[in-house]
Amino acid sequence: MPFVQDLRPSPDPAAVIDFSPEASSLAIRGLSLAYGDTPALRDLTLRIPRHRVTAFIGPSGCGKSTLLRVLNRLHDLNDEVVRTGEVKLEGEDIHAPEVDVAELRRRVGMVFQAPNPFPMSIHDNVAFGLRLQGGLSKRKRDDIIEWALRSAALWDEVKDRLRASAWSLSGGQQQRLVIARTLAVGPEVLLLDEPASALDPISTLKIEELIGNLKSHLTLVLVTHNMQQAARVSDYTAFLQDGALVEYGPTDTLFTHPRLRRTENYITGRMA
Amino acid sequence: MRPVSGSRARLPRGEGPGAWLAAGSVALSLLALLALLSLLAVRGLEHFWPAPVALVVLEDGRQLAGERVREVPLPEGTGRERLYRTGNRDLYGTRWEWVAVSAIAEVSHPPDLVVLERRRWGEAIGRLTALESETGERVEGEGAWPALEARLAELTSLRQARDALRDEVILPRVRALEEGGDVDRELATANARLRALQAAMEGGRLTLATADGGRLAVPLEQVLRVRRPNAMSPFDKLVAWGEGVWRFLSEGPRAANTAGGVWPAIFGTVLMVMLMSILVTPFGVLAAIYLNEVAHQGRLTRLVRIAVRNLAGVPSIVYGVFGLGVFVYGIGGTLDEWFFDAALPSPTFGTGGLLWASLTLALLTLPVVIVATEEGLARIPDQQREGALALGATRLEMLSRVVLPMATPAMLTGVILAVARAAGEVAPLMLVGVAKLAPQVPVDGDFPFLHLDRKFMHLGYHIFDAAFHGGDVQAAMPLVYATALLLVLVILVLNLTAIFLRHHLSTRHGALTRR
Numbered sequence: 001m002p003f004v005q006d007l008r009p010s011p012d013p014a015a016v017i018d019f020s021p022e023a024s025s026l027a028i029r030g031l032s033l034a035y036g037d038t039p040a041l042r043d044l045t046l047r048i049p050r051h052r053v054t055a056f057i058g059p060s061g062c063g064k065s066t067l068l069r070v071l072n073r074l075h076d077l078n079d080e081v082v083r084t085g086e087v088k089l090e091g092e093d094i095h096a097p098e099v100d101v102a103e104l105r106r107r108v109g110m111v112f113q114a115p116n117p118f119p120m121s122i123h124d125n126v127a128f129g130l131r132l133q134g135g136l137s138k139r140k141r142d143d144i145i146e147w148a149l150r151s152a153a154l155w156d157e158v159k160d161r162l163r164a165s166a167w168s169l170s171g172g173q174q175q176r177l178v179i180a181r182t183l184a185v186g187p188e189v190l191l192l193d194e195p196a197s198a199l200d201p202i203s204t205l206k207i208e209e210l211i212g213n214l215k216s217h218l219t220l221v222l223v224t225h226n227m228q229q230a231a232r233v234s235d236y237t238a239f240l241q242d243g244a245l246v247e248y249g250p251t252d253t254l255f256t257h258p259r260l261r262r263t264e265n266y267i268t269g270r271m272a
Numbered sequence: 273m274r275p276v277s278g279s280r281a282r283l284p285r286g287e288g289p290g291a292w293l294a295a296g297s298v299a300l301s302l303l304a305l306l307a308l309l310s311l312l313a314v315r316g317l318e319h320f321w322p323a324p325v326a327l328v329v330l331e332d333g334r335q336l337a338g339e340r341v342r343e344v345p346l347p348e349g350t351g352r353e354r355l356y357r358t359g360n361r362d363l364y365g366t367r368w369e370w371v372a373v374s375a376i377a378e379v380s381h382p383p384d385l386v387v388l389e390r391r392r393w394g395e396a397i398g399r400l401t402a403l404e405s406e407t408g409e410r411v412e413g414e415g416a417w418p419a420l421e422a423r424l425a426e427l428t429s430l431r432q433a434r435d436a437l438r439d440e441v442i443l444p445r446v447r448a449l450e451e452g453g454d455v456d457r458e459l460a461t462a463n464a465r466l467r468a469l470q471a472a473m474e475g476g477r478l479t480l481a482t483a484d485g486g487r488l489a490v491p492l493e494q495v496l497r498v499r500r501p502n503a504m505s506p507f508d509k510l511v512a513w514g515e516g517v518w519r520f521l522s523e524g525p526r527a528a529n530t531a532g533g534v535w536p537a538i539f540g541t542v543l544m545v546m547l548m549s550i551l552v553t554p555f556g557v558l559a560a561i562y563l564n565e566v567a568h569q570g571r572l573t574r575l576v577r578i579a580v581r582n583l584a585g586v587p588s589i590v591y592g593v594f595g596l597g598v599f600v601y602g603i604g605g606t607l608d609e610w611f612f613d614a615a616l617p618s619p620t621f622g623t624g625g626l627l628w629a630s631l632t633l634a635l636l637t638l639p640v641v642i643v644a645t646e647e648g649l650a651r652i653p654d655q656q657r658e659g660a661l662a663l664g665a666t667r668l669e670m671l672s673r674v675v676l677p678m679a680t681p682a683m684l685t686g687v688i689l690a691v692a693r694a695a696g697e698v699a700p701l702m703l704v705g706v707a708k709l710a711p712q713v714p715v716d717g718d719f720p721f722l723h724l725d726r727k728f729m730h731l732g733y734h735i736f737d738a739a740f741h742g743g744d745v746q747a748a749m750p751l752v753y754a755t756a757l758l759l760v761l762v763i764l765v766l767n768l769t770a771i772f773l774r775h776h777l778s779t780r781h782g783a784l785t786r787r
Contacts, residue, residue: 072662074658074661074662077661079568102664102665102666103664105661105662105663105664106663106664109662109663110658110662112655112658112659112662113655114653114655116653116655116656116658116659117659118656118659118660118673118674119677119678128660128663128665128673129663129664129665132663132664132665132669133664178659181663182662182663185663185664
């Protein structure tokens with residue numbers, strides 16, 4: 001294990017890389033968040049580039065998932081959450097009063113750690129978001145469903161049993177179904193909260209391939225505990241610790257030449 | 273999520289005394305249940321089997337004829353005593369006779385003993401001696417029995433013709449007359465026909481010679497059924513048994529609930545339970561949704577939850593008192609003042625009735641439904657809710673499209689428990705609307721078809737009434753057993769319906785329990 005002596009001790013991590021506002025999809029500035037009296041995020045400032053995969057890594061409880069939930073306002077449900085700072089999606093503040101939360105969540109889709117298909121048929125799962133929007137003919141809807149399932153690389157496996165229960169699928173298939181369900185409503189950003197942590201290696205591989213394909217038209221934000229996964233699929237990686245951004249840079253650089261000892265210790269597994 | 277059944281089989285089995293103790297408890301509980309059900313079934317159903325009629329000659333030369341009911345030892349080993357159902361209450365003032373076994377000289381079962389079921393005075397038992405028709409013709413001896421059977425069949429068809437004439441011709445005309453129609457002549461001819469039928473049914477009578485030498489003349493129109501049990505083949509008896517059971521299920525009660533059937537009570541019980549389910553389900557489900565999905569999970573919510581669970585333990589008579597005070601006198605009294613002023617002082621809604629009974633029982637079972645639904649809601653993983661929200665669903669859409677469908681089996685479990693509890697409750701009903709006798713069921717062809725203000729009969733109350741308030745407890749006992757069996761069966765059927773519904777729903781959602 002190389003011991004990197006020449007790390008600069010305390011740079012401003014957010015300044016390491018920056019994207020022009022035109023190239024970034026999400027811009028987070030001065031974001032802090034606390035659950036009651038317990039702080040979870042401390043003054044985060046970073047931009048997330050459009051049509052790239054950005055990974056958040058960090059020890060458990062460092063605030064990665066919390067950050068992800070802020071991005072599509074799932075925290076609105078929790079009265080205890082106190083938030084300051086702003087998040088902009090394509091230049092618009094997502095917390096502005098005129099923003100329709102349902103519309104925002106359609107633009108910023110989210111896939112959770114454990115596959116959570118609804119207890120309906122495969123078809124109805126993908127149609128769920130479309131039916132909420134309404135206004136689509138059945139034929140158009142079916143077209144979108146097929147497209148979404150193809151995009152999620154699931155179509156060939158389920159095309160003959162769209163009416164079967166979604167719960168009859170394997171874990172990996174269920175997770176791809178959830179991705180298809182999210183894709184069907186046409187998001188710009190896809191948030192993935194440890195999407196493969198409950199899956200076997202082959203299913204994990206399929207999900208990773210899928211992530212690589214989706215970035216051609218989507219901005220992806222990935223939270224993962226798996227260093228190799230972050231290294232394999234992401235373009236940029238941010239390392240968080242105790243709710244603060246420690247280091248953010250191109251994935252290759254961050255994993256091969258981390259600038260901070262804390263980052264290095266984490267990615268080489270020297271920190272519990 | 274429930275565990276897969278296969279995985280349970282792989283768990284190590286219990287060993288040693290613990291397992292035996294547990295298995296023993298299960299066996300004991302099952303045995304107790306089986307014993308209960310078989311007691312009800314045997315005692316209840318044997319009543320409809322035509323029992324042989326014994327002709328008993330006593331040592332002192334006295335004779336009596338009757339069905340042997342049971343035999344019990346006398347105190348201090350002084351022999352045994354037998355109870356006979358001798359009928360003929362109009363002659364002896366009683367229908368029962370205890371006889372010391374030691375005093376019996378001879379018992380025989382002559383095939384010509386006849387059992388009559390009558391509209392009044394219960395059964396009559398004796399030998400048929402003569403049949404007199406309305407024109408004064410007399411048939412005696414051997415020919416009397418076939419003549420009687422023929423005449424009774426004739427009477428049955430006359431009775432049917434009369435009922436049909438009354439229900440299909442006269443009553444509609446009377447209604448038309450009340451509304452100002454011109455049907456006087458039609459009505460007059462119909463009434464004339466009715467009178468003719470009535471006259472054809474009257475007049476005939478039969479004469480019985482009782483075992484002790486008495487004579488009993490019975491007008492034929494009083495006779496419901498005749499049989500000669502000692503002359504019946506087992507198949508005849510089986511048919512008679514089936515008919516007896518059917519009459520029990522389909523007819524109204526007679527003789528102060530000690531004879532006849534329980535159809536109004538079955539109908540009242542089922543209708544009341546269904547109304548109760550319709551009332552309790554929406555309230556219970558909404559309350560559970562509020563407690564589990566909407567309310568801030570703080571100390572107050574916890575307190576409310578504990579209170580709801582405790583409400584399930586409040587004695588049912590307390591609910592009865594509440595229903596009487598609030599529903600019957602409070603709301604019902606006010607309704608009467610506002611809408612049924614003309615009928616006062618006789619109350620319309622200000623007295624116990626179907627609606628108030630259903631509402632009281634709905635209140636009684638509300639905690640059960642809330643608790644069961646809440647437990648179902650709590651079992652749904654939050655990821656399901658977040659998944660729906662992340663797709664752009666509003667809270668309402670999330671609840672109605674994802675959460676509620678997943679909680680439906682739990683809701684139905686709550687309803688099943690509520691039905692099981694409500695169908696067996698008697699105490700609160702006595703305060704809010706059950707009746708000793710209400711042969712008219714609360715649903716009929718008159719607007720508004722469902723009469724929520726009417727009193728109704730209930731199987732549970734019928735049991736209580738027949739067992740303790742009938743004039744003749746000996747006669748009522750078999751009916752009490754049969755009604756108790758029926759009550760258990762009715763609850764079973766109601767529960768099975770709900771269980772079937774629940775099973776159907778959970779399989780429709782595709783193996784909710786499996787991966």
